[in-house]
Amino acid sequence: MSSASTPDTYHDSDAGSNPSLSASETTNSSKTSGDGVGLSNAHDQLGRKRRYALDLVNRLQNTGIQTDIDLPQIAVIGNQSAGKSSLIEAISGTTLPRASGTCTRCPTECRLTNVAAPARWNCVVSIRTITDSTGQHLGQARNEPFGEVIYNKAEVEDRIRRAQRAILNPHIPRSQILTGDEEINDGRTLTFSSNYVSLQISGPDVADLSFCDLPGLIRSTKEGSTNDIALVEGLVESYIKKPSCIILLTVSCETDPQNQGALQLAREYDPEGLRTVGVLTKPDRISAGDEEDWVRFVKNEGDYKLLNNWFCVRQPNSSELKSGVTWQEARDKENQFFTATAAWRDLDPIYQRYLRTRNLVERLSGILSDLISKRLPEIREELHQLMHNTRKDLAQLPKEPSQDPMSDISAMIYSFSSRLSRVLEGTPEAEALLQCIRPAQNAFKREIRKTAPNFRPYEKKYASQRNMAHFKFLNNEEDELEWDQDSEDNTESGAPVYIDDVNRRIQDARTRELPSRYPYVVEESFIQQITKQWSAPSQRLCELVYRTTLDHVLRLVKDHFSEFGQGLLERQTRLIIMEHMKDRFEATKDRIEWLLDLEHRPFTMNTHYFLDYKDKFFSYYKSYRDQDLNQELNSALQALESERLIKLGITGVKAVDLVKFLPTDGMEGALDIMAGVRAYFQVAYKRFVDNIPSAIDHEMVRGSERDLIRTLPLRLGIHGPDGLAICKELAQESTQVAAKREELSKKLERMKAGNEELSRIF
Structure with a gap:
């Protein structure tokens, strides 16, 4: 079994000793965050070693070696309208684009990095392209900034929306989408794409965490075509099949869990629940009398038991979003909900730690940092082997065209x-x-x-x-x-x-x-x-x-x-x-x-x-001729004895010598x-x-x-x-060889950069 599948990979040894946060504790600690940027209040509870490990993976991701090596990562999956977007907003402290019908139609990667004051909060939005407009994979993924660095959080939502629009409309120049105001309705817009938006957020009030929000799984053809269903499912599988991928599974409490495809996919790729973290969303929509069925998940008593348990969070509903609820207000309402609702309020303290976004994020940080710590030596060995193989592949290519052909x-x-x-x-x-x-x-x-x-x-x-x-x-x-x-x-x-x-x-x-x-x-x-x-x-x-x-x-x-x-x-x-x-x-x-x-x-x-x-x-x-002509005579002569020839007065001659005196045959x-x-x-x-x-x-x-x-x-x-x-x-070098050389050279450069980052700790 791979390292990502071992029971101790995601198990936080301190989890049992951490007391659950009471409502007052949660409220007080939230207020210390000022403008309430995501998980800054959880950041202070992370140890130096944990923060360093998370930061190292972020730096490794900056080198691009995740293309070649399975880096620890959190992938957020769930059915459409399962509450993933609200959960991501709560974790990242940024507002995501919302629309009717399908919302997230391409992956969104969030890489959160804590930097000490007086550094300013900033967000860099990029587009990572891994397939062309026909869906064919490129030999080398491209990561291109989309617009200037953002220093105002209010601008992030619009920039993400435009980046998604650019990904779904690869036939339109990105500069036009970045600056234009008009909507695109030319019939050529893609419904989904495996290319994704990358958010690199850093600041003094930002947690150290990396995750990728994947498009929601489509439940039926009413929400998308058969092709869209297969495309999204294949995209989700490409992430969660990797041994170092932590599956953050979102399950909405307003729908029977057995009818939610994300749960079935998680069970397929992580049948023992060793690297899955479950999250129940929309607990305020549970039908009366059904609360206990969902509480059993938090108690880890359901059919799908998880090593790192099920969590439950409460995010703003539609009316609250329309009213412009702030991040801080959303956290206060979440705390009030779990404090006031009997089904959750009455849980034993040991289960209280699995309620609220704060506890979920702290647990995710611990799981991810523990996995990183375990994977780093393996990553180092894999990287060295890949570098060796890449150099070998480069050496086998024809020599580069010289200056003196x-x-x-x-x-x-x-x-x-x-x-x-x-x-x-x-x-x-x-x-x-x-x-x-x-x-x-x-x-x-x-x-x-x-x-x-x-x-x-x-x-x-x-x-x-x-x-x-x-x-x-x-x-x-x-x-x-x-x-x-x-x-x-x-x-x-x-x-x-x-x-x-x-x-x-x-x-x-x-x-x-x-x-x-x-x-x-x-x-x-x-x-x-x-x-x-x-x-x-x-x-x-x-x-x-x-x-x-x-x-x-x-x-x-x-x-x-x-x-x-x-x-x-x-x-x-x-x-x-x-x-x-x-x-x-x-x-x-x-x-x-x-x-x-x-x-x-x-x-x-x-x-x-x-x-x-x-x-x-x-x-x-x-x-042969003589034998044929005189066969009878030869036989008779050979029968003659020499004594009889002497009596006839013939001396010194053998009987067979008389053949020489026979006439020729012409x-x-x-x-x-x-x-x-x-x-x-x-x-x-x-x-x-x-x-x-x-x-x-x-x-x-x-x-x-x-x-x-x-x-x-x-x-x-x-x-x-x-x-x-x-x-x-x-x-002139062939385009195939030139492309191969460029691909291998870039791969080697990525790995050299990754190796340089790793060399700081080894």
Whole structure:
């Protein structure tokens, strides 16, 4: 439970020992007040410590920190026409505006401060604005004086009325309302407002007390619209829900208490009655025979028992007000009423202390000062924490616009270029640029590898009967990602090309070649058929690397420029970078096309590598071809024993060696082409899967920073004849950031001022 809800928060330890004031005592002490300003006669009974605590909270409120911290405060609530205004007049010693129907239509804050003579009595009327004309809360509340300082009490009522009128008519200049005499009836007047009138009253005959009079709760739509009912109730709740708010609950004795919404709200937010002080008003209107029902409240025997009890006061009625009753006369009549009326006169002395305005105010002063004393250490800690958080929030805002925006922007561009260079060169983070590109490069390599020709050294008619094992002589060169080496038939992934198909193409292409020769165009056509497939994977890789690089670069742009000014520099830099990257992308595509053109015609200087693998592929294909042609003969020869060959006069030869003397099958040319094309692919694909990523990296990745340090300032125009004006425009701070900075700065200033006040006692 918060400190404001603990039982000892509002309990005055001296309350039980203070004797109730008799009628004569009350009258005599009232006369000592001279012109009778509110509670001056109660002031002398307050101890030095109590007065100091109340004064400290008033000074804290002057700093405005109640916007940020829950300061102890008294909120006066009640239904409309419950007698709140008369009670406030009795406490403050000032006359409030009165009108038929709704009276208080915006809160009125009273801050009473005692100052020693010979200081003059004075009243400062201000308007505290917390919402705009549409009801939307402002980021920072405004407290603006309304007129000059008042030294004549008779002028206060009119000034308050005009201040209320100004609050309810925000569309009219306040100066016009302050000096004008005409009533406002243009149909745009608000019925209620959460903005409020603030009265700061000080003088030698003024008590130390602070409270806020809230608009009376509306009982039905006859007294206000449904919207007005919700608005006033929400306003009252915003005050009384705070743990440090003392609820001064006014209940009129002329209406059943259970029908008074203020009582129900108080019970909702203070169900145990720990921080509520009840006040019965208009006891002179109690119906005959019902007195005891109301006396039970003062005895604290009702359904809603309060830690600090119920009080009963009597204020001037309508006829007395019309006759111009003075404050002193009103106090005398109140004393006479409780002295002469049997229901109240006959109460035990222990309950007499809960009758009369004087006793109520003294109790309120004690409750408020006790709460302040308990809350001060907590307020100090809360204030220090808020100051720390506010400084932290300010530090997180972008730097304020400098006096030399050109130098700032130039430095930012240089810093951005340096950081970009490091990113493009490569950094050791898992999500860095090169790490994000590498999977695409690996996928590209696999795609190119899959275009290898799938030659089969047997006729197509035997396709269902033949399998070919993996090229084991490539095991040391191929990545594990490219092959499943346990598969029985996966030499290549493309469509099979059978030896009879190759031979047919040789015959179709033959022109003037000698019978032992075959046309070169056959090999060339096979190679071009392969390299034609390399264009799409290359362009896909280029597109993916472009988008990945652009994404990283634009994120870098945001990190460096987003918090500068209103974001204009970031937007313009972003556009320039995107155009620059697009140019690099187009240049890279041109370079890829150039590399693809190079592969259109077969060429290699890597003769040893090519011939070595041609021999290996030829032997591989021929071994399968020979096995198919002479399978039965091979089986018979392998069954021959060497001894039988010796008997036939054949020595030094194994049976299987006789296969070499068998005639060829006429497909030697086709086997040679198959071996040559497959060997050339091995040469070409390896250089191609290096060249394309290397070209993309050179032209687009690392090429992204090429000339950028010169292009950015040039395109931004910051070094041109209008450079200074352009820089100032780019450096303009966003309205949101400026407003946030102003709000936090004002908040910090409020808290510094509050901390300075607190430092006087800590």
